[in-house]
Amino acid sequence: MSIKIENLTxxxxxxSPFEKKAxxxxxIEIKDGEFVALIGHTGSGKxxxxxxxxxxxxxxxxxxxxxxxxxxxxxxxxxxxRKKIGLVFQYPExxxxxxxxxxxxxxxxxxxxxxxxxxxxxxxxxxxxxxxKYEEYKDRSPFDLSGGQKRRVAIAGVVAMEPRxxxxxxxxxxxxxxxxxxxxxxxKSLQKEYKLTxxxxxxxxxxxxxxxxxxxxxxxxxxxxxxxxVQVFKExxxxxxxxxxxxxxxxxxxxxxxxxxxxxxxxxxxxxxxxEILRLLNKG
Amino acid sequence: MILCKDVSYKYEDAxxxxxxxxxxxxxxxxKKGEFLVILGRNGSGKxxxxxxxxALLIPTGGKVYVENFDxxxxxxxxxxxxxxxxxxxxxxxxxxxxxxxxxVAFGPENLGVLPEEIRLRVDDCLKRVNMQExxRYAPHLLSGGQKQRVAIAGVLAMRPDCIIFDESTAMLDPSGRREVMNTIKEIxxxxxxxxxxxxxxxxxxxxxxxIIVMDEGKIIMEGTPRNIFSQVxxxxxxxxxxxxxxxxxxxxxxxxxxxxxxxxxxxEMVSELCRLK
Numbered sequence: 001m002s003i004k005i006e007n008l009t010x011x012x013x014x015x016s017p018f019e020k021k022a023x024x025x026x027x028i029e030i031k032d033g034e035f036v037a038l039i040g041h042t043g044s045g046k047x048x049x050x051x052x053x054x055x056x057x058x059x060x061x062x063x064x065x066x067x068x069x070x071x072x073x074x075x076x077x078x079x080x081x082r083k084k085i086g087l088v089f090q091y092p093e094x095x096x097x098x099x100x101x102x103x104x105x106x107x108x109x110x111x112x113x114x115x116x117x118x119x120x121x122x123x124x125x126x127x128x129x130x131x132x133k134y135e136e137y138k139d140r141s142p143f144d145l146s147g148g149q150k151r152r153v154a155i156a157g158v159v160a161m162e163p164r165x166x167x168x169x170x171x172x173x174x175x176x177x178x179x180x181x182x183x184x185x186x187x188k189s190l191q192k193e194y195k196l197t198x199x200x201x202x203x204x205x206x207x208x209x210x211x212x213x214x215x216x217x218x219x220x221x222x223x224x225x226x227x228x229x230v231q232v233f234k235e236x237x238x239x240x241x242x243x244x245x246x247x248x249x250x251x252x253x254x255x256x257x258x259x260x261x262x263x264x265x266x267x268x269x270x271x272x273x274x275x276e277i278l279r280l281l282n283k284g
Numbered sequence: 285m286i287l288c289k290d291v292s293y294k295y296e297d298a299x300x301x302x303x304x305x306x307x308x309x310x311x312x313x314x315k316k317g318e319f320l321v322i323l324g325r326n327g328s329g330k331x332x333x334x335x336x337x338x339a340l341l342i343p344t345g346g347k348v349y350v351e352n353f354d355x356x357x358x359x360x361x362x363x364x365x366x367x368x369x370x371x372x373x374x375x376x377x378x379x380x381x382x383x384x385x386x387x388v389a390f391g392p393e394n395l396g397v398l399p400e401e402i403r404l405r406v407d408d409c410l411k412r413v414n415m416q417e418x419x420r421y422a423p424h425l426l427s428g429g430q431k432q433r434v435a436i437a438g439v440l441a442m443r444p445d446c447i448i449f450d451e452s453t454a455m456l457d458p459s460g461r462r463e464v465m466n467t468i469k470e471i472x473x474x475x476x477x478x479x480x481x482x483x484x485x486x487x488x489x490x491x492x493x494x495i496i497v498m499d500e501g502k503i504i505m506e507g508t509p510r511n512i513f514s515q516v517x518x519x520x521x522x523x524x525x526x527x528x529x530x531x532x533x534x535x536x537x538x539x540x541x542x543x544x545x546x547x548x549x550x551x552e553m554v555s556e557l558c559r560l561k
Contacts, residue, residue: 041457042428147326174373174454176325176484178523203457206528243459248487248528248550255554261561270528274535281541281560 001067001084001164001197003030003053008062010048010221022048023059024221030165035191035198037208040218041243046201049218050167053199055081083112086163090170092154093147101127101145101153102138108161126160129194130186148179155183159190165197166190172207184211205247209233209268217244230266249273285351285446285478286314286337286368292345292501293332306332308501309346316445319472319479321489321509324498325523330482333498334448337480338368351445366395369439373451375431384426384434385410385419391442402441409437412475413467429460433467440471446478447471453483465491486513486527490548497522514546529553 010023023045030036040046051057052064055071055078063070071081089095098104105126109119127134130152142153151171158166168187172180188211190196202208208215208229215232217225219242225232233239233246236254246268253267263280267273293307307329314320314337324330335341336348339355351367353360372378381387388406397405410416413433423431432452439447449468453461465488471477481488489495495512497505499522505512513519513526516534520526526534533547533556543560547553 041459174326174451174484176523177486177525179326180484203461205458243457245458249532252529252532252550252553255550256557259554259558261558270532270535273532274539277532277536277557278539278541 001032003028003165003197004063004065005029005049005053006063006065008049008052008059008064010052010057011060012048014060021221023052026062026221026223028216028223028226030197030199032164033191033195033197035188035211035213036200037212037215038199038201038218039203039205039208039215039244044218044242045221046218047169048221050087050169050199050201053165053167054085054087056087079112082163083161084163085165085167086158086161088155088158088166088168088171090173092158092171093142093150096142096150096154096157099141100139101132101142102134104142104153105156105160108157112161122160122162123156126156129159129190130156131182132156146179148175148183151175151179151183152186155186163196165199167199167201169201170203171200172202172204180207187211205233205245206269209247209250217242229268233268234265285316285318286480287349288312288333288336288346289349290346291333291336291343291348293329293336293341294344305501307336307343310498310501310503311346312496312503312506314446314478314480316478317472317476319469319491319493320481321492321495322480322482322498323484323486323489323495323512323524328498329501330498331450332501334370334450334480334482337446337448338370339364340370366442367444368446368448369442369444370448370450371432371435371439371452373454375428375435375455378435378438379423379431382422383419384415384421384423387423387434388437388441391438395442405441405443406437409440410434412440412471413437414463427460428456429463432456432460432464436464436467436471440477444477446480448480448482450482451484452481453485453488461485461488486525486530489513490527497524509548510546513548516545 005026005028008023008026012020012022038046052059059072064072096104102123105123106119109122124134132152172183184207191198215229216223225235233250236246250268253263256263264276267276289311291307291310295304295306322330336343339361342356348355350364353364355364379387380390385406388409389402392402392405410419413436415433453464468479472479490509492509495509496503513530516526527548529547529550533543536543543556
């Protein structure tokens with residue numbers, strides 16, 4: 001399922017002294033099954049953009065075409081969008097509210113009017129995907145869990161809607177390193193095994209480098225860079241000028257080059273750095 | 285500066301009648317002017333112990349002393365809060381006023397500081413966090429990093445000897461994180477403020493004089509960043525991480541490269557690799 005964003009513009013507080021263009025003529029096409037990372041400093045327009053993609057906000061001009069349907073049309077059926085595109089907000093665990101984990105995850109599917117069997121199957125599947133054992137957790141209160149596990153329950157609630165596209169707004173903020181790696185691993189498997197399209201908003205260049213097929217960089221409501229990690233992380237100066245950075249190993253590579261060492265510049269992860277350094281040392 | 289002596293803290297859940305020992309007989313001291321980092325998984329007790337250091341929590345066992353003031357004694361609470369300030373994770377939850385300089389003035393006003401003195405403190409503290417140009421701004425127009433620096437100025441204006449940062453960089457973008465870390469380093473280095481930083485970012489922990497690692501309410505490791513992070517396997521087993529350069533060195537060593545195991549920074553890695561080449 002592809003998403004096509006055409007000339008999207010959104011203005012906050014229009015016709016007031018505080019008028020601000022939050023999105024300024026954005027054009028993006030996201031292909032089925034892609035893992036896209038959306039990066040940009042606070043206030044760059046990332047959140048405004050993702051809220052348009054699942055119909056929470058309407059643009060001032062421009063179109064968003066999902067599966068051939070323009071979802072910015074006034075008459076559009078919102079449940080059409082919500083079934084296809086799931087959005088996991090920042091700190092989604094604050095939205096947990098039910099007595100048991102099972103009920104909390106079942107809330108969305110129930111509202112789709114599914115049969116009890118269907119709902120139950122979806123809850124089981126969603127819990128399995130995020131790594132929570134159904135029998136062990138179904139009757140427990142979501143509020144007795146650790147931060148990382150609460151977040152898993154919240155993500156399972158969106159996964160149980162069985163969307164084709166999953167948008168996650170900083171899903172690892174505030175988690176410890178293990179919790180972070182576990183959740184990111186599960187998100188990657190949603191793309192690989194379940195063929196979901198993933199749009200990940202992140203502030204961690206290291207995580208983005210490890211996971212994404214493609215990186216979109218936002219600044220002042222505009223999409224200023226769009227390409228593979230190789231293409232985007234080459235633009236160190238541009239990224240730094242908009243308050244971002246490149247992964248640590250990429251800075252290391254730049255310094256090594258400066259010292260006259262002939263090392264490949266297309267290195268963004270520790271794994272790649274290791275391979276390249278081993279190659280250089282063995283050769284010499 | 286701060287002494288935690290055999291501290292325990294038990295959370296009681298009245299509904300279910302069960303309790304949880306969040307901090308389990310912990311003893312350590314924070315020295316004046318020190319930069320101490322506390323690492324640990326979610327739920328390891330690090331925030332709980334931090335909240336003991338300015339008497340937001342009172343130990344259920346053991347004692348906490350802030351500059352010799354016992355936190356158990358209610359009479360001492362305002363003395364303690366004057367000595368130890370705290371900056372939290374979410375910048376939006378700790379700004380109270382509608383203008384930056386009024387927000388910074390809020391703390392000293394409540395301490396009964398004279399208006400002329402408040403004016404001096406506000407200007408001085410905003411300068412220390414590099415936010416003097418924004419003093420007449422409305423806080424909602426600032427970025428996350430700028431808001432956190434205003435929150436730091438607000439704590440500084442109360443003239444504490446020590447500031448505790450409880451994951452104060454967790455919600456920030458890379459430049460915001462850098463701004464706040466630079467401010468923290470500066471108030472520690474230039475103004476000799478004692479700093480206790482709780483973080484999940486290992487690159488930030490590299491800056492510390494000393495690291496304490498907590499797990500299940502106990503202190504399980506303590507040492508310099510170099511000492512702690514060279515134990516890559518142990519850190520990973522606990523569910524923590526090491527700085528990227530330390531991990532790369534570890535991976536290279538595992539592949540037979542004779543490289544130092546205690547590398548922390550990019551510069552150290554580059555000079556090691558230049559030596560090997």
